[in-house]
Amino acid sequence: MFSSVNPATGEAFATHRPHDDPEVEGRLALAAETYRRWRTSNLDERTALLGAIADRFAADKQRLAEMAVREMGKTLTSAIAEVEKCAAAFRYYAEAGPALLADAEVTTASGRAVASWHALGPVLAIMPWNFPYWQVVRFVAPAIMAGNTGLLKHASLTQGCAALLEEVVLEAGAPRGLFQNLAIEARRVAPLLADDRIVAATLTGSEGAGAQIAEAAGRALKKVVLELGGSDPFVVMRSADIAEAAAVAVTARTQNAGQSCICAKRMIVHADVYDDFMARFSAGMRDLAIGDPMAADTAMGPLSSTAQRDEVLQQAADAVAEGATAVLAPEKIDRPGAWMTAGILTDLPPDGRFAREEIFGPVASVWKVADLDEAITRANDVPFGLGSSVWTTDPAEQASFARDLECGMVAVNAMLASTPEAPFGGVKRSGHGRELGPWGLHEFMNLKAVMLPRGEKSGQVGD
Structure with a gap:
């Protein structure tokens, strides 16, 4: 059995x-059957459904958000914002989708070729608990627009959210089998990837989970999109607004209790403004409002589980043992649930384990650098390459960061956040492939070339 445990209380x-094998087989067969009809559905039908799903998310945002708070501990304010973002993504694909699927034509030596986008089939999504709705919607909204069907293997912590996702999509009028939840353990994913009815997979999760899914999919020669750690x-450079940068840095490090792949985890600060930044950043982290995640004035609730909290505290303790200085030591809060305070580490040995390891909780490391070149070198000196945030008003520095940072996303003078219109994803051990925008729509589609001789009547040849 999967248990939903409130991390604010431990109850x-x-x-x-879990679904047994016959239930999983039935859902897989239904996904394949529904795909055969949905792949040739009218684009107007797809956009109407996406709009209806967006409306259901908006109407049910309180119910959806409260389930996320109870299952994984994020604040109600951030959970509502997450659900609203999901509605925006469904609306984006409803509005932009048809144009993104339009045929493209090129002239060839013998005539012309029409490039058209076609659906692939049932796609399996393996999703984590930290953004239990948004991570899924980044996959399912473009899947519906593309003409695919989707199967969700959600995290064990958030099975209530998983069930609500399927319920809301069905309530919006989706045909049975278009999007289904699979309540299964991780060990049962590999056989699904080996099944010919599953055509591709997408995973958001840890580096280790990504390697396992990529290996299983590779044996079956199936495409995967991997959004992994960061x-x-x-x-922060000399020309930055230090007060604003420090305030945003607190939010960027502690949003979702620090449990986000694109949280700002390493603060890299120019020596000339280091002391000013540290004074402001330390005060902000120390004064963080930690409390009831249902309360409007709470900035950070508990972590997702006591196991996750204990792992983060142990990582911080091990970093100090390795030579780091705890400017602000993270501490366990002595109350039922998965509570801890925020922390700041400095003086990490550059070649040590914790200079290069992701800490998935509200503990920041801060580094002092002398110039632009050292800032870029330090930023790139990790095995990950997901996102980044750079604070400078110097156009030349902005251009250098945009060109030279080894990552999939760069935010300039702002906290990095995903948006439905822009590509989302990373490089190196942060994974490969992209979600969102036209790029996420096309990841799980077949770009088919239709070769036509001169004089053949043109027209839309895609789905």
């Missing part, structure tokens, strides 16, 4: 029965 409040740099 289990629901159990969820140790994102937050670079």
